[in-house]
Amino acid sequence: MINLANRSASTKRVYLEYKVIKFARGQLARYMLVAEKTFIPVVSASVYEVSYSLGSRRFKSSIRTIFYHLAFLFTWAGKNGVDIEVMLLEGRGIDFKNVRSFARWLETVILPSQGGDQISRYVTKVLHSCSAFALWFVENFTPLVSYQVDSNVNYVKLIESHKQVWSEVMAGGNADAIAQDLTDDELQLIEKLLKARLDNATRKRGLQLRNYILWRLMLRFGLRIGEALALRLEDINLTGDYPSLEIVRIEERGANYVDPRTPNNPLVKTYGRLLYFGPGDEDVIGYIEEYVSTYRVKANGKRLGFTVFLDHDFLFVSHGSSNMGRPLSCSSANKISKDIRLECVDKFHWHVVRHAVFNRLYEAASSLENNATEIDHIVYMGGWRSPNSLRCYAKRAIRDLTRNRLIQMNKEGIIDEY
Numbered sequence: 001m002i003n004l005a006n007r008s009a010s011t012k013r014v015y016l017e018y019k020v021i022k023f024a025r026g027q028l029a030r031y032m033l034v035a036e037k038t039f040i041p042v043v044s045a046s047v048y049e050v051s052y053s054l055g056s057r058r059f060k061s062s063i064r065t066i067f068y069h070l071a072f073l074f075t076w077a078g079k080n081g082v083d084i085e086v087m088l089l090e091g092r093g094i095d096f097k098n099v100r101s102f103a104r105w106l107e108t109v110i111l112p113s114q115g116g117d118q119i120s121r122y123v124t125k126v127l128h129s130c131s132a133f134a135l136w137f138v139e140n141f142t143p144l145v146s147y148q149v150d151s152n153v154n155y156v157k158l159i160e161s162h163k164q165v166w167s168e169v170m171a172g173g174n175a176d177a178i179a180q181d182l183t184d185d186e187l188q189l190i191e192k193l194l195k196a197r198l199d200n201a202t203r204k205r206g207l208q209l210r211n212y213i214l215w216r217l218m219l220r221f222g223l224r225i226g227e228a229l230a231l232r233l234e235d236i237n238l239t240g241d242y243p244s245l246e247i248v249r250i251e252e253r254g255a256n257y258v259d260p261r262t263p264n265n266p267l268v269k270t271y272g273r274l275l276y277f278g279p280g281d282e283d284v285i286g287y288i289e290e291y292v293s294t295y296r297v298k299a300n301g302k303r304l305g306f307t308v309f310l311d312h313d314f315l316f317v318s319h320g321s322s323n324m325g326r327p328l329s330c331s332s333a334n335k336i337s338k339d340i341r342l343e344c345v346d347k348f349h350w351h352v353v354r355h356a357v358f359n360r361l362y363e364a365a366s367s368l369e370n371n372a373t374e375i376d377h378i379v380y381m382g383g384w385r386s387p388n389s390l391r392c393y394a395k396r397a398i399r400d401l402t403r404n405r406l407i408q409m410n411k412e413g414i415i416d417e418y
Helices: 004-008 043-054 063-080 084-089 096-109 121-141 149-173 184-200 205-221 225-229 279-295 330-343 350-366 372-382 387-417
Strands: 018-025 028-035 244-247 273-276
Touching (some): 028 043, 028 063, 043 063, 043 084, 043 121, 063 096, 063 121, 084 121, 096 121, 096 149, 121 149, 184 205, 184 330, 205 225, 205 350, 225 350, 273 372, 350 372, 372 387
Antiparallel strands (some): 018 028, 244 273
């Protein structure tokens, strides 16, 4: 069987002269960008990473991904003799000529997917990361000659001019701002696959039970995969009339919080929130109770049998013979999604489930006249700061509404002809 999911990937045809190194500091994953051959760190990248790690948005996106993208920028600079380090650390930013040169080079070394867009969407993602990186140095390292009003005005104009040139080079390859989705049929296929595996499981029931619970929680609450993997037993309350689970940000878990997966530990990138199970969730609540009481185990040392007393509190664990009872890793969760892609839905990944949930919630809310309360509920459930985060779902709702109207008009036109 051909794996169609891999055909959409862009093709990189350049050797990157820089690589990302990961290390742990406390319970946080930290990163460095270093030269591939000499291991000399990029000073500006390290300065940026330190500021990022101390900032309030350090869990909002992945600095690792940004560094992977910066490897392109510094590779290009090395090949063209451009001293970006000096430009950035002196607060000058990257001059406009070099920004355009870098963008043109990217389009030659990152090819679009076969049968895809003329310009690779990955090019735009790289440019976006490099833009944010360069603008940070303009904003924080540009020296002000005075504290007068005119100096501040010129400073603002300088920043806006740099934003403009980066926006121009990204204009041709803007990523699609419409949220991805799964059809109802695709969701049913995944449900049938995972439920059938659970119903038919004997020796590996614990593994199939874990996978099915993970799927149901993602589908019920629109979680990010990192949020699901970071769930602890103390975050889940299945007693009383209102069973719930709570999403707790990593920095709010206390000084004694430990994750054995560090520095590859899953992160909670959104705001914390309390989410309630509904009347139709009795079965998944029962599955969670069964999983925790019977299958969330590890080998009992040299003695025969297993024990439910683990040295961590995370809900989802591995079930392999060598790592039984350890917290489920991000790479293992990705293997589960890959298995679903190969088996039934070739565009599946965990984050598209989140999109599918909020696409449907937003579409339902948009059909109401006075929907401010419903929109607020969606924002809270998604863990976002404001309704502005729903723009990708709004665009899909508008597009789908327009398309459905055109389809209906075409049908009515055909009927009228007869």
